[in-house]
Amino acid sequence: MVLPREIIRISDKDAWISNLIPAMVLLLTCYLYYRLAAAYPGKHLFEISVLALGRVGGRVFNSIILLHFGLLIIRDLNLMSKFINITLLTETPVSAILFAMVGVVLYFGRLGVEDHARVNEIIYPIFLVLILALPFMLSSEISFQRMEPFMTEGLGNLLASGMVNYGWLGDIIVMGAFLHTLSQASQIHAVLRNGLLTSILLLTLVQGCIILALGSNLGEIMVFPVYTLTQQISLTEFLDRVELIVYAVWLPITILKVIIVYGAFQIGFSHMLRTKKKQVYNLPLGLLMVILSLVMMDTMAEAFHFSLYTSIVHTVVTQALLYVMVAIAWIRHKSRFDSARLSEVQRRWTIRTNILIFCSFAPVIAGYMMAHDFILAGMVASALHFGFKILFVLSSRKEVHAAREASRQ
Amino acid sequence: MEPIFTIVYGLTMIISISINWKRIKKESRMARWFFIGLHGVSIIFFASLLWKIPLPPLFQSYNNTMSTMIRNLLP
Numbered sequence: 219m220v221l222p223r224e225i226i227r228i229s230d231k232d233a234w235i236s237n238l239i240p241a242m243v244l245l246l247t248c249y250l251y252y253r254l255a256a257a258y259p260g261k262h263l264f265e266i267s268v269l270a271l272g273r274v275g276g277r278v279f280n281s282i283i284l285l286h287f288g289l290l291i292i293r294d295l296n297l298m299s300k301f302i303n304i305t306l307l308t309e310t311p312v313s314a315i316l317f318a319m320v321g322v323v324l325y326f327g328r329l330g331v332e333d334h335a336r337v338n339e340i341i342y343p344i345f346l347v348l349i350l351a352l353p354f355m356l357s358s359e360i361s362f363q364r365m366e367p368f369m370t371e372g373l374g375n376l377l378a379s380g381m382v383n384y385g386w387l388g389d390i391i392v393m394g395a396f397l398h399t400l401s402q403a404s405q406i407h408a409v410l411r412n413g414l415l416t417s418i419l420l421l422t423l424v425q426g427c428i429i430l431a432l433g434s435n436l437g438e439i440m441v442f443p444v445y446t447l448t449q450q451i452s453l454t455e456f457l458d459r460v461e462l463i464v465y466a467v468w469l470p471i472t473i474l475k476v477i478i479v480y481g482a483f484q485i486g487f488s489h490m491l492r493t494k495k496k497q498v499y500n501l502p503l504g505l506l507m508v509i510l511s512l513v514m515m516d517t518m519a520e521a522f523h524f525s526l527y528t529s530i531v532h533t534v535v536t537q538a539l540l541y542v543m544v545a546i547a548w549i550r551h552k553s554r555f556d557s558a559r560l561s562e563v564q565r566r567w568t569i570r571t572n573i574l575i576f577c578s579f580a581p582v583i584a585g586y587m588m589a590h591d592f593i594l595a596g597m598v599a600s601a602l603h604f605g606f607k608i609l610f611v612l613s614s615r616k617e618v619h620a621a622r623e624a625s626r627q
Numbered sequence: 628m629e630p631i632f633t634i635v636y637g638l639t640m641i642i643s644i645s646i647n648w649k650r651i652k653k654e655s656r657m658a659r660w661f662f663i664g665l666h667g668v669s670i671i672f673f674a675s676l677l678w679k680i681p682l683p684p685l686f687q688s689y690n691n692t693m694s695t696m697i698r699n700l701l702p
């Protein structure tokens with residue numbers, strides 16, 4: 219929603235490259251989740267932390283993670299309600315929009331993760347097609363000159379914008395609450411990697427389209443550059459307000475994200491209180507979310523600062539805590555961690571994907587070293603980088619197929 | 628704050644307590660206290676919004692400090 223604006227401000231024309239660095243860090247989180255799921259089958263993150271750190275340590279860890287999840291929900295609800303209020307429903311009060319959204323979240327909160335996944339199965343393909351079609355729909359607005367010269371903004375800026383990306387991509391930590399939902403740990407490994415790498419490609423496409431269609435100067439000053447970008451879509455005179463179709467898909471997907479974080483929050487909350495009746499807390503939690511979204515980030519500036527900067531601190535702290543917890547679990551229950559094995563086919567595809575990730579990173583280094591002297595080098599490196607990004611997503615998709623085949627046998 | 632929000636929020640709060648009160652009685656003591664605490668916190672914030680009672684801006688100060696620290700690190 220607001221992420222591209224800050225990334226473009228920091229790394230200007232090279233903003234579209236910056237999401238690969240945090241993804242490489244977060245691949246470690248995916249790997250650790252796979253090892254945890256293999257070592258503690260049928261258990262979620264909150265149960266594993268108690269087993270690894272003991273009752274007191276586990277509760278402290280779980281409380282911090284739950285607080286982080288709660289803040290993620292409030293951040294997303296706040297930003298979404300403000301976005302809808304500013305762009306789509308200008309006369310409707312923010313509180314009414316919040317109530318409507320929390321109503322949907324609470325409805326899904328009564329259901330299980332399977333239901334969330336099924337709804338996602340319906341919306342996600344349309345969302346994917348719309349994002350993939352974005353460069354074609356914007357073809358009349360796109361100019362490659364807006365991205366030139368390629369790879370000249372400096373590696374320091376790229377790392378800094380990668381850090382801002384990390385604050386948002388770090389939301390993958392919520393998947394720890396669903397480790398018990400898949401019977402095969404190898405499937406968790408493949409699915410998390412595929413999800414992370416696909417989101418990297420989609421983010422690259424959106425951020426790239428903003429720079430190509432609007433230019434970096436406009437992109438960094440706009441409050442919601444993605445909304446402005448979709449407004450530029452003009453297929454024919456009949457299809458002039460395509461952004462409404464795009465947002466009819468985009469809004470449910472974003473609410474679904476809040477629902478999934480809320481589902482993770484509920485799992486942790488029920489585990490902390492040792493209650494099976496999570497519905498009891500559904501309405502009180504919803505009321506608290508509405509009021510905290512209104513009170514905690516009253517102005518747009520506060521919501522921006524929280525989502526763009528403070529989120530980075532939270533992500534770094536929670537990820538570091540997760541790594542420490544896994545390290546302690548590994549030391550304490552070493553024998554459990556020896557059991558993790560991928561099938562031969564999946565292992566082969568995982569290695570191929572890792573090679574492709576490395577290959578997509580190498581042109582960036584080479585491009586930044588040479589682009590100042592040879593403009594063509596930056597151009598070739600950018601093309602190679604993007605090509606490898608597509609290839610590693612396809613390769614990670616093969617990992618998912620291999621994991622599925624292995625679990626059937 | 629909009630009057631409609633006040634009415635809807637207040638009503639939802641009453642419904643939440645009345646529906647769940649019997650169920651929560653069967654739960655553990657900690658679960659009961661959490662239930663009461665959740666409503667209590669909501670009521671405090673709701674009252675502060677309704678009667679414009681200023682609460683200590685703890686979260687705002689935290690958010691400002693953290694975001695300033697990170698912004699100073701960024702170019």
